[in-house]
Amino acid sequence: xxxxxxxxxxxxxxxxxxxxxxxxxxxxxxxxxxxxxxxxxxxxxxxxxxxxxxxxxxxxxxxxxxxxxxxxxxxxxxxxxxxxxxxxxxxxxxxxxxxxxxxxxxxxxx
Amino acid sequence: xxxxxxxxxxxxxxxxxxxxxxxxxxxxxxxxxxxxxxxxxxxxxxxxxxxxxxxxxxxxxxxxxxxxxxxxxxxxxxxxxxxxxxxxxxxxxxxxxxxxxxxxxxxxxxxxxxxxx
Numbered sequence: 001x002x003x004x005x006x007x008x009x010x011x012x013x014x015x016x017x018x019x020x021x022x023x024x025x026x027x028x029x030x031x032x033x034x035x036x037x038x039x040x041x042x043x044x045x046x047x048x049x050x051x052x053x054x055x056x057x058x059x060x061x062x063x064x065x066x067x068x069x070x071x072x073x074x075x076x077x078x079x080x081x082x083x084x085x086x087x088x089x090x091x092x093x094x095x096x097x098x099x100x101x102x103x104x105x106x107x108x109x110x
Numbered sequence: 111x112x113x114x115x116x117x118x119x120x121x122x123x124x125x126x127x128x129x130x131x132x133x134x135x136x137x138x139x140x141x142x143x144x145x146x147x148x149x150x151x152x153x154x155x156x157x158x159x160x161x162x163x164x165x166x167x168x169x170x171x172x173x174x175x176x177x178x179x180x181x182x183x184x185x186x187x188x189x190x191x192x193x194x195x196x197x198x199x200x201x202x203x204x205x206x207x208x209x210x211x212x213x214x215x216x217x218x219x220x221x222x223x224x225x226x227x
Contacts, residue, residue: 034212038155047217052211055213091157101157
């Protein structure tokens with residue numbers, strides 16, 4: 001089974017830029033893996049930020065952007081705000097129809 | 111209001127069964143793939159299963175091992191997850207999601223399943 005690897009934790013200062021990444025144990029990420037990104041704060045269901053690599057979901061601020069960087073999927077937050085402090089998860093669509101989440105990144109804004 | 115509302119969670123003994131439901135409202139249910147995702151409190155998200163718009167196509171995570179069955183009733187705008195042979199490690203909040211062309215955009219608030227004697 002494919003394993004998706006995310007940074008367990010990252011930090012960013014308010015107004016700063018941070019990039020979260022997701023890698024696949026099976027090899028390089030491509031747009032055909034349809035990477036998505038989700039944000040979750042404690043006690044709440046996740047919120048969809050990005051789908052199909054780089055398309056922002058409705059209502060998502062443009063400081064969130066998605067891409068493929070090298071062989072990984074990436075979520076970049078430009079001009080981080082204190083309420084961006086959350087857990088972030090990536091999700092990939094695998095060949096055969098299954099989907100796999102990464103383990104999540106805990107982002108601290110300090 | 112566009113929403114998904116899960117129900118059917120609760121306490122069940124190991125080896126027991128439970129059927130989760132997810133009621134869709136405020137949008138046309140039929141065209142969407144639908145998914146179940148679970149999360150142990152304090153832990154990460156785990157994809158469980160998905161079903162095609164017509165209900166004929168299904169996929170499951172390896173850990174399901176034939177114990178769960180996903181289905182839908184488009185006439186009732188409802189998604190289901192029948193869970194049998196439940197184990198302690200199945201204890202989690204179960205979320206349903208809608209999916210249109212790899213855009214999983216709408217989450218329910220989840221229903222908690224606790225497997226314990």
